[in-house]
Amino acid sequence: xxxxxxxxxxxxxxxxxxxxxxxxxxxxxxxxxxxxxxxxxxxxxxxxxxxxxxxxxxxxxxxxxxxxxxxxxxxxxxxxxxxxxxxxxxxxxxxxxxxxxxxxxxxxxxxxxxxxxxxxxxxxxxxxxxxxxxxxxxxxxxxxxxxxxxxxxxxxxxxxxxxxxxxxxxxxxxxxxxxxxxxxxxxxxxxxxxxxxxxxxxxxxxxxxxxxxxxxxxxxxxxxxxxxxxxxxxxxxxxxxxxxxxxxxxxxxxxxxxxxxxxxxxxxxxxxxxxxxxxxxxxxxxxx
Numbered sequence: 001x002x003x004x005x006x007x008x009x010x011x012x013x014x015x016x017x018x019x020x021x022x023x024x025x026x027x028x029x030x031x032x033x034x035x036x037x038x039x040x041x042x043x044x045x046x047x048x049x050x051x052x053x054x055x056x057x058x059x060x061x062x063x064x065x066x067x068x069x070x071x072x073x074x075x076x077x078x079x080x081x082x083x084x085x086x087x088x089x090x091x092x093x094x095x096x097x098x099x100x101x102x103x104x105x106x107x108x109x110x111x112x113x114x115x116x117x118x119x120x121x122x123x124x125x126x127x128x129x130x131x132x133x134x135x136x137x138x139x140x141x142x143x144x145x146x147x148x149x150x151x152x153x154x155x156x157x158x159x160x161x162x163x164x165x166x167x168x169x170x171x172x173x174x175x176x177x178x179x180x181x182x183x184x185x186x187x188x189x190x191x192x193x194x195x196x197x198x199x200x201x202x203x204x205x206x207x208x209x210x211x212x213x214x215x216x217x218x219x220x221x222x223x224x225x226x227x228x229x230x231x232x233x234x235x236x237x238x239x240x241x242x243x244x245x246x247x248x249x250x251x252x253x254x255x256x257x258x259x260x261x262x263x264x265x266x267x268x269x270x271x272x273x274x275x276x277x278x279x280x281x282x283x284x285x286x287x288x
Contacts, residue, residue: 001147001148002147004146004148005146005147005148005149006148007148008146008148008149008152009148009149009151009152010148012084012148012149012152013152015084016084016085016156019081019084019085019088019089020085020088020089024089024092024093024233024234025233025234027081027082027085027089027233028078028233028234030081031074031077031078031080031081032074032077032078034077034081035070035073035074035075035076035077035078036070036073036074038073038076038077039069039070039073039074045275046069048274048275048277049069049072049274049275050065050066050069052274052275052276052278052279053065053068053069053072053269053274055202055204055279056202056265056269057202057269067270068269068270068274069274071270071271072270072272072273072274072275074270075121075230075270075271075272075273076273076275078122078230079122079123079124082122082124082125083124083153083156083157084156086124086128086156086157086159086160087128087159087160089125090125090128090160092234093125093234093235093236094234094235094236095125095129095228095235095236095237095238096235096236096237096238097129097237097238097239097240098237098238098239098240099239099240099241100133100240102224102240102241102242103133103134103224103240106222106224106242107134107181109222110181111178111181111219111220111221111222112177112178112179112180112181112182112183112184112219112221113178113182113183113184113221113222113223113224114178114184114186114212114215114216114219114221114222114223114224115130115137115183115184115185115186115224115226116186116187116188116212116223116224116225116226116243116257116261117185117186117187117188117225117226117227117261118187118188118189118227118261118265118272119187119189119190119272119273119276120189120227120229120261120264120265120268120271120272120273121227121228121229121230121236121264121268121271121272122228122229122230122236122271123187123228124157125228125236126226126227126228126238127139127157127160127162127185128157128160128162129228129238130162130183130185130226131157131160131161131162132160132161134182134183135181135182136163136177136180136181136182136183137161137162137163137182137183137185138162138163138164138165138174138177138182138183138184138185139157139162139163139164139165139185139187140164140165140166140167140174140184140185140186140187140211141154141164141165141166141167142166142167143166143167143168162185165177174215175215175218175219178215178219178221179219183224184215184221186209186211186212186215188208188209188211188212188257188258188261189208189258189261189276189278190209190276190278191206191207191276191277191278191279191280191281192207192208192209192210192281193207193280193281194207194281195209195210196208196209196210196281197210197213197250197251197254198251198283199251199254199255199258200255200258200259201258201262201278201279202262204279205279205282205283206258206278206279206281207280207281208254208258209254210250210254212253212254212257213245213250213253213254213257214250216245216253217250217253222242222243223242223243223245223253223257224240224241224242224243225240225241225242225243225257225260225261226238226239226240226241227239227261227264229264229267229268229271230271239264241260243256243257243260244256
């Protein structure tokens with residue numbers, strides 16, 4: 001491991017020790033202050049995020065766009081601090097769940113579940129809750145270039161029982177998760193480049209990962225969308241929604257879960273991660 005990766009790992013361990021030693025209210029305050037500072041002084045992807053918000057909500061005035069943008073920074077920092085301070089950040093919080101019966105009914109089918117979410121709300125809290133509630137939860141994760149950061153974040157998420165398959169590795173292992181009646185977790189809201197399928201996202205065609213739809217078509221495992229949004233520093237809401245796939249094509253299924261995610265983003269736009277280049281790939285480009 002490179003020296004820079006070792007230093008990163010050491011620094012993250014220090015952050016974990018500190019944030020785990022303070023209460024939820026203090027963590028929320030500090031992460032909010034950090035988010036405000038990043039909004040004021042960090043320009044990385046700021047123009048991209050602002051453009052994305054304007055594309056999604058063209059009717060908003062400048063001050064409304066900036067308010068969402070600033071809160072996007074705050075929400076990112078809240079998620080980061082929550083992840084760094086697991087398992088303590090999961091303690092003494094209130095989680096109101098809607099749709100848990102759908103989750104349990106799907107598990108009874110013994111086909112596994114293709115579990116879809118996005119970079120929305122408190123996605124790290126969502127993962128912790130799911131991992132504690134089901135026998136097998138495996139998330140497909142993107143490998144980070146910094147090994148120190150990669151190992152730290154994977155270990156943090158696995159504290160609650162989440163397991164991982166690194167994106168680009170064995171697809172056979174992913175199908176095995178479903179065969180074992182597990183939840184296969186997919187984050188399906190980033191630009192999929194030439195490998196994606198174009199569906200409507202806030203009125204603009206967006207190349208979208210089609211893996212969730214393919215897993216469903218090939219296994220008949222039900223599709224389940226899960227989101228978690230924050231009400232305050234210690235109260236969260238988790239919603240589960242079944243994705244209707246009856247008599248639908250791969251493109252239509254992908255559109256369905258993209259539209260469901262969009263529904264929640266419209267309600268809480270400042271809890272979405274607007275920094276991705278979501279509309280990077282244009283529809284006229286060749287799609288495999």
